[in-house]
Amino acid sequence: MAEVIRIQGLTFNYGNGTAALKDLNLLVQPGETVVFIGPNGAGKTTLFLYILGLLHHVPHEVTVLGQPLTNHPAVDEARRRVGLVFQNPDDQLFCTTVFDDVAFGPINQGLTPEEVNGRVSRALEAVGLEGYERRVPHHLSGGEKRRVGLAGVFAMTPEVMLLDEPTSHLDPRGRREVIRLLRDFSGTKLVATHDFELALEVATRVVLLHKGEIKADGPPLEILTNESLLKASGLEMPLVLRYFMKLQETQSTDCTD
Amino acid sequence: MHPEIDRFAHLQSPLHSLDPRVKIGVFTAFLVATALVRGPAGAALALAMAFSWLLLSRIPLGFTLRRLKAVIIFLAPFLIILPLTHPGGWRPGLERGAIVFVKGLAMVLTIIPMFGTTPFHASMKALTRLKVPARLVTMILFAYRYLFVFADENRTMQQALKARGFKPRSSRGALSTLGSLVGLLVVRAFERTDRIYQAMLARGFKDRFGTFQEFAAGWPDALKGGAILLAAAILTGVDRLWLK
Numbered sequence: 001m002a003e004v005i006r007i008q009g010l011t012f013n014y015g016n017g018t019a020a021l022k023d024l025n026l027l028v029q030p031g032e033t034v035v036f037i038g039p040n041g042a043g044k045t046t047l048f049l050y051i052l053g054l055l056h057h058v059p060h061e062v063t064v065l066g067q068p069l070t071n072h073p074a075v076d077e078a079r080r081r082v083g084l085v086f087q088n089p090d091d092q093l094f095c096t097t098v099f100d101d102v103a104f105g106p107i108n109q110g111l112t113p114e115e116v117n118g119r120v121s122r123a124l125e126a127v128g129l130e131g132y133e134r135r136v137p138h139h140l141s142g143g144e145k146r147r148v149g150l151a152g153v154f155a156m157t158p159e160v161m162l163l164d165e166p167t168s169h170l171d172p173r174g175r176r177e178v179i180r181l182l183r184d185f186s187g188t189k190l191v192a193t194h195d196f197e198l199a200l201e202v203a204t205r206v207v208l209l210h211k212g213e214i215k216a217d218g219p220p221l222e223i224l225t226n227e228s229l230l231k232a233s234g235l236e237m238p239l240v241l242r243y244f245m246k247l248q249e250t251q252s253t254d255c256t257d
Numbered sequence: 258m259h260p261e262i263d264r265f266a267h268l269q270s271p272l273h274s275l276d277p278r279v280k281i282g283v284f285t286a287f288l289v290a291t292a293l294v295r296g297p298a299g300a301a302l303a304l305a306m307a308f309s310w311l312l313l314s315r316i317p318l319g320f321t322l323r324r325l326k327a328v329i330i331f332l333a334p335f336l337i338i339l340p341l342t343h344p345g346g347w348r349p350g351l352e353r354g355a356i357v358f359v360k361g362l363a364m365v366l367t368i369i370p371m372f373g374t375t376p377f378h379a380s381m382k383a384l385t386r387l388k389v390p391a392r393l394v395t396m397i398l399f400a401y402r403y404l405f406v407f408a409d410e411n412r413t414m415q416q417a418l419k420a421r422g423f424k425p426r427s428s429r430g431a432l433s434t435l436g437s438l439v440g441l442l443v444v445r446a447f448e449r450t451d452r453i454y455q456a457m458l459a460r461g462f463k464d465r466f467g468t469f470q471e472f473a474a475g476w477p478d479a480l481k482g483g484a485i486l487l488a489a490a491i492l493t494g495v496d497r498l499w500l501k
Contacts, residue, residue: 079458086452100378
């Protein structure tokens with residue numbers, strides 16, 4: 001099966017001259033969960049916005065689900081099939097009720113009222129928020145807002161999901177809930193995160209971004225146990241792996257004694 | 258605490274059950290009739306009628322009175338300025354000022370049950386059905402939705418200032434700090450608009466806000482709406498009679 005996302009030679013600078021992405025090349029296969037790690041300003045969010053043509057440009061370097069995004073109709077089609085969950089739920093929940101917000105995407109997809117109602121019900125059920133239809137977004141907790149944001153994207157039945165810091169500002173229970181939802185979604189996922197434990201739990205592949213370039217791309221353990229690589233990018237090995245490696249060191253020392 | 262206009266939209270009353278489209282239409286007619294009142298009898302009658310809408314709505318008086326504070330502060334200057342500037346002298350000026358004051362109160366007392374007895378999103382959908390331009394309604398919706406985010410950010414920044422020992426004073430430094438606070442809130446709001454627009458585009462937005470809302474008006478709505486229109490007509494008639 002052809003790759004889900006292909007990016008070739010992507011270079012992007014912001015209007016003020018800031019180089020955000022530099023000669024980026026990436027292939028994402030169907031069913032992968034690719035986790036992007038990197039320090040603040042590495043280009044993770046910019047990459048996701050660029051893929052969906054949200055930075056006032058046409059993303060010529062990007063092919064999504066076999067369709068090169070060389071014109072606006074192709075970008076519109078990509079937005080129908082690829083869902084983006086924003087880092088801050090308040091940026092994404094712009095309607096005055098949960099129902100209206102979750103229905104926003106399906107309505108834009110041209111579905112009938114019955115189909116929209118069905119999509120909204122199923123999406124809210126999937127995120128465990130049945131009965132929240134009439135609730136007002138600014139009354140919700142952070143975790144609930146995050147789940148409504150996910151529901152709003154699920155309701156569009158995307159084939160690919162892009163998630164920007166999905167566990168940020170969540171308590172352990174909310175975080176666990178989001179991880180469960182990520183695992184339940186069977187499509188291709190691209191996740192940008194500082195949460196390395198999340199990467200260990202869900203990633204099939206980790207990509208390290210630094211200053212707009214891909215510094216490493218491989219299996220999660222290979223990247224996340226490479227202390228020198230992480231340090232060079234201003235990152236640290238996850239605590240659990242540090243303990244694990246310390247334990248291994250101690251055990252091998254014991255054996256040689 | 259968020260000051261939602263529709264906090265009591267869940268109550269039961271003759272106004273709560275009135276179809277939102279009918280409600281907005283007939284109360285708008287009443288507001289126009291109130292605005293056109295010129296005499297003291299008409300002003301007093303408008304205030305009495307507006308108060309009766311409020312009582313019918315069962316919205317707590319305390320909630321309403323708290324919201325009237327700002328309105329009274331806004332209208333009170335007319336009671337001072339007009340007596341001092343009216344060409345006919347202070348007595349006609351005071352009368353004119355009192356009419357403006359009472360009419361203003363009557364209009365606000367009408368708007369509170371007009372929008373306070375229906376969930377806000379339903380009121381906005383009713384406006385769309387009444388052919389108010391969709392873009393204007395969308396702007397109002399967004400302004401309302403993000404008013405609370407703005408209030409939360411303002412509260413957080415005020416707390417951050419207090420935590421570092423800031424005390425509001427009329428000194429140059431304090432005013433400069435408050436000015437920076439306001440400026441920063443505006444800049445953050447502006448940056449947020451960009452992100453919100455990206456979120457809308459990402460979910461297929463194409464310059465039209467589609468919406469579903471089931472409205473069903475029947476005979477009870479026609480009767481109630483007719484009664485409010487009759488009240489508006491009586492108000493206009495009484496005002497004309499007085500002026501003769």
